[in-house]
Amino acid sequence: MIKNISISTFVNIIFSLAFLSIFITFAMFMTYDKQKHELSLQNRYELIAENFLTAFQNQPTSDTLLDLYKKFRVSPVQEREEKLEIIKKAQELTITQTYLGTYRVYKYNEDYYIYVQQFGYNIMLKDARNHRYSMAVIIIGFIISIITFLFLYEILKRKLKPLKILNKQIIEFSNGKKDIKIKCISNDEIGTIAKSFDEAIKTINNQSKSKDLFMRNMMHELKTPITKAMFIAETLDDDKTRENLQKAFKRMDDIIKELATVEKLTSQNTIIYKEVTRFFNIYTKTLEIMMINPENITAKIRDFTFEADSYMFSIALKNLIDNAIKFSPNKNAVINANKEKIEISSLGEPLKNELEYYTEAFSQEEKRSDGFGLGLYIVKTIVNMHGYKLLHKYENGKNYFIIDMTK
Structure with missing residues (x-):
């Protein structure tokens, strides 16, 4: 306790x-x-x-x-x-x-x-003597003791005040406020901790800026040659070679888009723009992003309105449906949606690990050439930003990924 x-x-x-x-x-x-x-x-x-x-x-x-x-x-x-x-x-x-x-x-x-x-x-x-009992000396002693006691208490409170400020700043930093400047106002142990934490913030911010710069430059430099390569592949006469190249370049383009989404979600300036919208509108936008035949999806949607960032939520839904189709033996997915939950299910083997393992960046059940380990990480991040929960269950040979919208 x-x-x-x-x-x-x-x-x-x-x-x-x-x-x-x-x-x-x-x-x-x-x-x-x-x-x-x-x-x-x-x-x-x-x-x-x-x-x-x-x-x-x-x-x-x-x-x-x-x-x-x-x-x-x-x-x-x-x-x-x-x-x-x-x-x-x-x-x-x-x-x-x-x-x-x-x-x-x-x-x-x-x-x-x-x-x-x-x-x-x-x-x-x-x-003739005055024998009246006087408490004056005792009262004076008591007052002096209390004053000394309160003086020591105030000194200790002031000594601990920088620690409270440091704790508040650490909480703000953990909540995403990266531009915190820690002031070292003493030379004691608390001052040393504050100085070390300030140096750690500077190091983390520098590394974050370097990462962001690297990601943006890498995606910019790769985007142009991939676009050119896809254009050149269109001119090939060999249908099989053209198809294989287009498939490879399409996969590279998808990976770059996933990395761009991750970079945006992890940026300190990430803001979601919520608006009142209908779920069916988001589902339609999701199908447009996926560019697949809706025949692979069985939709059981009871339309409803809610507050969401349409673009972000469409990406999360797209990743869930994409995973359901990709890892299902019959390449089919079922989406069941109402105002309480959005459930995407498909046939498949049960997961070997807990859901938390797969929602970490670059986590995969096994090495695959068609995955980068970012799908569920992106889904969970977007779902959490909206204040919802991502859940998983396995029943009757099916995997169910659920966005719990009850708060």
Whole structure:
């Protein structure tokens, strides 16, 4: 599961857990510190009470009591009404009985009082020290920790920002945007990756331009001599020789057309021009491109309208029908079309490999003199550009190539 989480999400999760840990840690520390403060007060008042109870045992003088007041920084409450008000309204924190006597600790208006009682003695002492529990130091520490934490988080986010930009540019490049310029804005590992990727883009673009230039020049240079050769072959008197030459030159011309189609489909500027059209119009255009006798095709078409690039779709349909006729023992193909699917079937042996193998460029089941391994590659590319799927199945001795038009 962790492997599928992006780095940014992972960092956010880690920092969220760290923030929660800081909050819990400070909450626990505050609870512990408050308990420690209360325990310290309890020990102080126990010590004061025991000292006064011990002094009462020896019938202390006024000077003895005055020394104890100064030592423990307490003062006696003289007024009886004030004593009664404290006993009545104050919060009683503890009451302790010892063999020396009894003492109580009260909290009243944020002040602490120790009420010491022994047979013959009864005195209430006010703690002169300020023992109010303050969370100021803890809060300041918590704020400093959060500020430091957020500062580190922001630094890390900024450090990872170039990686997000690089990832976005890589996705754009994979989607066909070839003119991306990667800027190296740092000298760390991310900057090194960005620099390497930018160099890779330049290399790929240069190779693509070289390939395109080579393909165009090659097709241009071959087209003229083939046309001349076909014209010369027409003048030969020997029918068999003329027919063989024309067949060979026709095949060469078909190969050049296939290469031209591939070059166009793989070009970074490839755009399909969709228009609302009827399938029967595309089928008619396909027959014109194939230049074959329609008697080899059994058409079961339920006409429908859809959006398509008429020229491109006709090429895809032409290649499917051409393959069905070419590799069928009876040289016949059946086309069954409706708004959900276009199905081309023919008799033949089952494919030895999965469909994906044959939709790769220059893939063939076996070496043939009449194929260049580009037909199904062109079909799949055009079908995918229209948002459809190319499928295959084999039933009852027939191969079915299907353009699934359900989205």
